[in-house]
Amino acid sequence: MNKVLITPKSFQKFREKPIKMLQEKGYEVIENQTGRTLTEDELIEYGKSGVVGVIVGVDPLPASVLTNCDQLKAISKYGVGTDNIDLGKADELGIQVSKAMGTNNISVAELAVGLMFESARKLSQSVQAVKNFGWGRTIGSELTGKKVALIGGGQIGKEVAKRCRGLQMEVSIYDPYFNDDSFLIEFGVSRSESLDDLLADADFVSLHLPVTDDTKHIMNAKTLSQMKETAILINTARGELVDEKALLSALQNGEIAVAAQDVYSQEPPEQGDSLVSLPNFILTPHIGAFTNEAVERMAIVSTENLITMLQGNE
Numbered sequence: 001m002n003k004v005l006i007t008p009k010s011f012q013k014f015r016e017k018p019i020k021m022l023q024e025k026g027y028e029v030i031e032n033q034t035g036r037t038l039t040e041d042e043l044i045e046y047g048k049s050g051v052v053g054v055i056v057g058v059d060p061l062p063a064s065v066l067t068n069c070d071q072l073k074a075i076s077k078y079g080v081g082t083d084n085i086d087l088g089k090a091d092e093l094g095i096q097v098s099k100a101m102g103t104n105n106i107s108v109a110e111l112a113v114g115l116m117f118e119s120a121r122k123l124s125q126s127v128q129a130v131k132n133f134g135w136g137r138t139i140g141s142e143l144t145g146k147k148v149a150l151i152g153g154g155q156i157g158k159e160v161a162k163r164c165r166g167l168q169m170e171v172s173i174y175d176p177y178f179n180d181d182s183f184l185i186e187f188g189v190s191r192s193e194s195l196d197d198l199l200a201d202a203d204f205v206s207l208h209l210p211v212t213d214d215t216k217h218i219m220n221a222k223t224l225s226q227m228k229e230t231a232i233l234i235n236t237a238r239g240e241l242v243d244e245k246a247l248l249s250a251l252q253n254g255e256i257a258v259a260a261q262d263v264y265s266q267e268p269p270e271q272g273d274s275l276v277s278l279p280n281f282i283l284t285p286h287i288g289a290f291t292n293e294a295v296e297r298m299a300i301v302s303t304e305n306l307i308t309m310l311q312g313n314e
């Protein structure tokens, strides 16, 4: 019987229906029971055991893993970020790759806006003060009327734009590949051709682009220094978009006010990590797509995508 491997931890929550879908098509389903992301060695072991399809979360699928998976025909990403998969190698080996498009964009967008509120109103700090039976208050700022720069205007960026407009914020998108003028008109959003101008003017800079050779460390010492001292950086996209050494220095030196992220170069970060220890750096544990609604959609759509790819191969 053809084997299919399912790696994402959160898949467990809505596993019944998709697993039934796979079993009805005659696949033997192997689930990641470790409660953590699989290692390259573990993935190679599964590959050697004859797995033909994988529904993968953030587990690493570099060339060294893919070349050891002789029977692998299809990789279905449980989500949309494929930076953990060597797409070139997959293509070379004839392994198809799909993404679960449109399944988690609303959840990630809502978290991005949530992190704006968290940064502007110091919510967790205030809750913690009361939990400690204190009543210390920290003055906050309103979001209304503030300028938001969205770097990346794809599925998530657009949902963030709509929500920020609902809050009467001014929204501008920097995305060299953006071509949806009707969206700009419908939601009263502007587009900037210049990242430099946008950074200098924004109260919030929110990242919604993939990591590529071109975008890695797009937020670096130079771009961070272009931001206002009162500005807030939001990153719900990928840790590698931000040069964390430069961010540490920018936050310590007051070059920007706050950074709030859902992603990090190393997840979880090391104990005592300098950036995580800063009071003006906020990090959530990659919960952008971790909602009941998104998890259910991702489970179903990634399963449908895997079946479509595998059946096309038969």
Ligand code: NAD
Pocket: 079, 080, 081, 082, 104, 105, 108, 151, 152, 153, 154, 155, 156, 157, 174, 175, 176, 177, 178, 207, 208, 209, 210, 211, 214, 215, 236, 237, 238, 262, 263, 286, 287, 288, 289, 290
């Ligand atoms: P998308 O492909 O729909 O949109 C990405 C946009 O980035 C595109 O419009 C593209 O043109 C733009 N872009 C590419 N290069 C750019 C550049 N140099 N400068 C500016 N824009 C550029 O992707 P999406 O679904 O909106 O996802 C965006 C990011 O969110 C990805 O990094 C993804 O990995 C991440 N993500 C995070 C979570 C989470 O749990 N935190 C969940 C889903 C996605």
